[in-house]
Amino acid sequence: MNTPSSNTPSQTPVRPSGCPGLLRIVPAMDGGICRVKLAGGSITASQARAVADVAMHYASGVIEATNRANLQIRGVGSQHSALIAPLLAAGLGPNTAASDEVRNLMLSPSAGIDPAMALDTWPLAQEVLASLETTPRLSELSAKFAVQLDGGEALAMLEHPHDLWLSAFEHEGQVLLGFGLAGCPAHDAALAAVPVAQGHELIMAVLNLFLDRARPEHTRMRHLLKEVPVTQFVQQLAERLSVAPVQLAAWRRHTPETPLHIGTYPQRETGRVYVGAVPPLGRLNAAMLNGLAQIASDYGDGTLRFTPWQSVLLPHIRAELAPEVTQQLIALGLLCDVTDPLSHLVACTGSSACAKGLADTKQDARQLATLLSQPLNIHLSGCQRSCAAAHIAPVTLLAVAPGHYDLYLRAPEHAGFGVLRGCNLTIEAAGAWLEARQRSNTDD
Missing domain, CATH: 3.90.480.20 (Sulfite Reductase Hemoprotein; domain 2)
Structure with missing residues (x-):
């Protein structure tokens, strides 16, 4: 069993x-x-x-x-x-x-079986998970502190922000792991890369360096990097590695156009x-x-x-x-x-089970699905916390009252959910707006 x-420490x-x-x-x-x-x-x-x-x-x-x-x-x-x-x-x-708190390592769902992968990430993942569970100091990390290990698969969630992400790619006949901090492979260039053999060493070095430099209120890497320049962090990281990181010319992960998780x-x-x-x-x-x-x-x-x-x-x-x-x-x-619209909708628990929820998002999402003729990636959030989606969806409906939502479209130049395009819309009105927009895009 x-x-x-x-004998786990019982202190706060x-x-x-x-x-x-x-x-x-x-x-x-x-x-x-x-x-x-x-x-x-x-x-x-x-x-x-x-x-x-x-x-x-x-x-x-x-x-x-x-x-x-x-x-x-x-x-x-x-x-x-x-x-x-x-x-x-x-x-x-x-x-x-x-260690229950810190077992936060995300892989591709098709790790080890994806035809497009550059690396089977499972052996390294198992090594990392074992270290997370057996290194007492790592229990000091926040329960939200997260690491992503991407093997270059065609099926990979690349938009979720992580405190540390690693992405495999081939370079001059060798598989390397590009890495970044406080971001995600879909949006950020890698800071540097290491050989796969140094992947575990890199991850442990990043986690320990974070704990060495971070104060208790720094729960995420982004909090620390507001005070410690990323170049300084990477320089100090290099001093802890047995092999110097490979400097890259702004290498970026290729992002598949269509997630391959349905069908x-x-x-x-x-x-x-x-x-x-x-x-x-x-x-x-x-x-x-x-x-x-x-x-x-x-x-x-x-x-x-x-x-x-x-x-x-x-x-x-x-x-x-x-x-x-x-x-x-x-x-x-x-x-x-x-092609089923409901398969592309994400909704939080909503007001039926969450005190912070301002609308019954699950029920409203089911209704919205019946109003859409084509699938759209839409996130219905009962409040600003955005619990159901770790990344910003192309369309966000943010509840403002029971059955009423503000509608946002994702835009890289805008923080948060994106550009506000409609206020206090009913589900029927939101569905009509989105349908009209799709017809307009098609006509273009």
Whole structure:
């Protein structure tokens, strides 16, 4: 049984957080929230069944896929220990209680199987995760401090901001890891690069240098870099590395135009595919998760991969069986059609379960989907915190009152959600505005 060590320090964390974890269940209007962090978004069928079982017996049965490729159990009742113990026994918990906070390493959902990858990131990821769990000092990091390891896959969430990101690419016959701080590969050029063999060393050096320089109020890398110039940080980082970083001429990660997380796509291995499906608005119930586990066992390798798009992949499916798998996923209530507008909408918990939510975003999103003739990537947020989306969506509807939203369009030159294009719109009015805009763009 993977039980956190009882000798974990009990003092107040250096950077306390209100974020839920597996061992810290945070109250909400609909009960407690338990967040189960998944290594690289991956979970075995037996682990998925354990999550479904405790969600059904000790919570409301509602399970959410998060934008960091984790799972959240909602509506947790008073029997916290009874819910947590089976998850620990299934291997879903940390080695020590303190390390539950810092297991924040994002991979591509298609890591190791993507035909376009420059690097299989799993070996390095496992090494990094082991260090995060076994290095006591790293528990001083904030629960929000996040690292991304990108292997150059065609399927990768490159817009989420991370405190440290690494991206693999080929350079003069060698695979290097370009890296950046307080940003993301989609928008920022790499600061420098290191050979893959130094990837773990680089990550540990960055984390320790951050802790050496940061004050307790510096919870994220961006806070520190407001006071310490990035050039100074990188220079001090180089002094801690066994191999000098490779200086790059403003190398940037190629960003795929279309996320490949809905539908069927080939894997690196001939004759195998993965099938991607979206739980509507990121929500599953116990029956859906059990069903996914069964399909993964019957047709795949017995694993599921959750994604930063709040969807799920079933890898290692024989290509000729993909249509059958797709039909079974649809029967479970998942969305497998990339043209379905609902599969592209993201909505936070909203006023039905969050005291800060100003509108029932989940219900409003379902209504909006019926008003759209074409899919659009739209984020409905019940308040300014933007909990459901870590990046700025092309279209954001920000709730201002029940059933009413301000409408923003993303613009690189504008901070926050972008340019305000409509105020206090009903869902019907927002749908009509977006439809008119799409027709106008098409006509152009």
